[in-house]
Amino acid sequence: MIRIALADDHKLFAKGLEGLLEEYDDLLITGLYPNGKELVDEIATDLPDVILTDLNMPVLDGFGVLEYAKKNHPEIKVVVLSMYDEEKIYKKCMHDGADAFVLKDADPDELVYTIHEVFEGRHLPNFQRVIQQANQSSFFDAFREKFKLSRREVQIIKLIKEGRQNKEIADDLSLSVQTIETHRKNIHSKLQVSSRIELVNKVQDMHL
Incomplete structure (x- = not known):
């Protein structure tokens, strides 16, 4: 079972993603958090296997979540979810140690694929580019x-x-x-x- 914590301040998106992921027998959402601060406070006592985090959130944003997780719990995999397909944002996430970067308008199966890949220990720094290259066929x-x-x-x-x-x-x-x-x-x-x-x-x- 892959335990997943999700931080996103858009409630409809977060609940929809929770429902989608829990259709998979080996995925379990351990918590939904409206900002990064609530997530990092919670995971201090209940570590997930994977964090899915939005970038733009109040109190503590996704970059803060990424920094905290990689500094304090490097064993946790962090997948950044973003609606911004911008090179500088992507590069900053990868520089800060994100295990994968997935656009919010990606096919849901691509996100599930990514979760399994990072959980199994395969780093996907070029995930966004992999999708683009695959789509050329x-x-x-x-x-x-x-x-x-x-x-x-x-x-x-x-x-x-x-x-x-x-x-x-x-x-x-x-x-x-x-x-x-x-x-x-x-x-x-x-x-x-x-x-x-x-x-x-x-x-x-x-x-x-």
Whole structure:
């Protein structure tokens, strides 16, 4: 179970994100905080695995949260959520030690993918650029858009087509078996299939 603390002063966004993330069996929101000060006061006694933090907040902003977490609890992963696609902001977050930077208008699956990646210990300093580069593939765009799939889900579909089992996929991607099972459940739901055979038949003509 990945324990997540979320700091964002926009209540509707925070509650919506909480509901979205808790649809995943291995994600648990331990607290919602309207500013960074309330978050850092709380995590002093109840450490999450991952912090999701907005940048612009009253009392203590996201940069303050990032500085506090990396100084006092470096084992906590920090994912910055921002509506500003600006190079200087991105670079400052990465310089200050953010584990990932995700735009608020990104596909929800990209955020879930990022949470799993940083939790598993893979640093994603170029996450924003990875999304942009991936989107340059017209086929990738069309496939993902049609079925609302994340990059990770497409990657797992490719391995399933190759006949890999969950344990093999987990080993190949350095993820837990539970994480792979969650991804497969989501893939089946999005593609509206109920078995590996149905999945393979549905994507057999797609040149992944």
